[in-house]
Amino acid sequence: AQSVTQLDSHVSVSEGTPVLLRCNYSSSYSPSLFWYVQHPNKGLQLLLKYTSAATLVKGINGFEAEFKKSETSFHLTKPSAHMSDAAEYFCVVSQSGGTSYGKLTFGQGTILTVHP
C-alpha cells in the first residue's frame, strides 16, 4: 500500500522569500516520488522526480526536493518565490513493486499563494 500526506493545504509567502511545501509518504516498496504543479485551467506539469538516484533532486523553475528515507519525507523548496509560482502543488508517490507497481497516488494538494 502507498499513501501521501501533504501537511499544509495552503501556504502563503511574499515574493522573494523562501518556499517550503511539506510532503510525507508511505510505501511498501522503494518509492519513486514526484512533485507536480497545476496552474488554474492548465494541465498538471512535472516539476521534478526522485527515482533512487541522488537524494537531492533539482527541478524546473528553481525548485528542488530532498528525499529523506529516515523521515519518509520529500519536501519541496525554492529559495525565492516568484509571483508566477502561485499554483497548486501535488506530491505523488509511485511504488517500484507489488500490486500497485507504477500506480501514482496523489496527495491532497497545497495551494501556494505569493504576495507582492
Place this chain on the structure above:
Amino acid sequence: EAGVAQSPRYKIIEKRQSVAFWCNPISGHATLYWYQQILGQGPKLLIQFQNNGVVDDSQLPKDRFSAERLKGVDSTLKIQPAKLEDSAVYLCASSLAGGPNEQFFGPGTRLTVL
C-alpha cells in the same frame, strides 16, 4: 511535440444523462490513464490502459463508467447515467510505458452535473 489532447474542455449535463470524454495521447505513448479530480482533492486513477488492454480498473465505478481504447491510441470515457457526485475534472494522461515513469497530463474536462 504535441501534448495530450482532451475534449470537450467543459460539459454541463443534468443527472441521469450520459456524457463522453475523448483523449488523444502523445504519439508513441503506450500507456494511457484516466483520472478523476474532485474539487479540493488530488487526482484519483480510474483506469489504466497498456496499448488497448486494461491494466487496472479497480477504482472505476463499472455500473456507470466505461472506457475503451480500441486501436491503442485514442480513448473515450463514458458516464451513463451521471450522478451529482460525478462533478469533477476528468484528466487524461499518457506515458511511454507503465511503471513509475513520468506521466504527461492533458488540460482536463470539467464536468458539472446539475
